[in-house]
Amino acid sequence: MKSGLLFHIAGLLFPARCYGCGEIIQRRVFLCDNCLKKAERLENPCTGCGKPEGECDCGKNKFTLNITAPFAYTGSVVEAIHRFKFGGERNAHAFLAEYxxxxxxxxxxxxxxxxxTCVPQTARRKRQRGYNQSALLAKSxxxxxxxxxxxxxLKxxxxxDQHKLKAKERAENLKGAFSVNDTSVIDGKTVLLCDxxxxxxxxxxxxxxxxxxxxAKEVYCVTAAVVTDTASKS
Ligand SMILES: [Zn+2]
Ligand SMILES: [Zn+2]
Incomplete structure (x- = not known):
């Protein structure tokens, strides 16, 4: 009875909110029904580039990623990831990781x-945000x-900032920015990289x-969302 009451009080103080629109919702879920409807699921994205059918740019890129992702980066998913990264809603990682x-x-x-494993941050960035969002996703x-x-x-x-640069400059900007601190951890391993x-x-x-x-023997990638042509235009 006592714990039930505490649970009730906690629910009043910290109500469950939709990560998409911030509305108070009854159950602790990722998105309210309305936002979930607006989230665009990626059906069979290209494993080379992560983009949906008809948008594959593997030919243009000189790399293949072995990637999959549950969502297109649009609508309520943009909001949810934004809250997760910049709004201090670190618990959103549990829901994103499920997908x-x-x-x-x-x-x-x-x-x-x-x-x-995860895409790393520099120590400075981690201090600013308090957590590495990719590490939280990887752990879950x-x-x-x-x-x-x-x-x-390690970074x-x-x-x-990658988003301020053109595609060509992005690759140049990152050259040699990462390293592996202990190669014995990944030697001969098939690795899943999260971002x-x-x-x-x-x-x-x-x-x-x-x-x-x-x-590493092989590396696969998974992200919560992929920026698609249709999503970036809408
Ligand atoms: Zn919502
Ligand atoms: Zn492709």
């Missing part, structure tokens, strides 16, 4: 993954997939290359 892990099982179900995904999680990558220098959003894929590609160079 990500599901997407991995669907697309890479036949792959024997050994380890989950690993738990859901029954795999170990290691922060194997060794500060880079310019929140895939935009051009330059960051994931650079991290992937760094892991492969350090001895």
């Amino acid at each position: 990500m892990a599901e997407s991995v099982k669907e697309r890479f179900g036949g792959v024997e993954l050994d380890l989950v 995904c690993a738990k859901l997939l029954g795999l170990p999680c290691k922060e194997a990558l 060794t220098r500060n880079t310019k 929140d959003i895939k935009t051009t894929g330059a960051t994931l590609n650079e991290c992937r290359k760094t892991l492969l160079k350090a001895g």
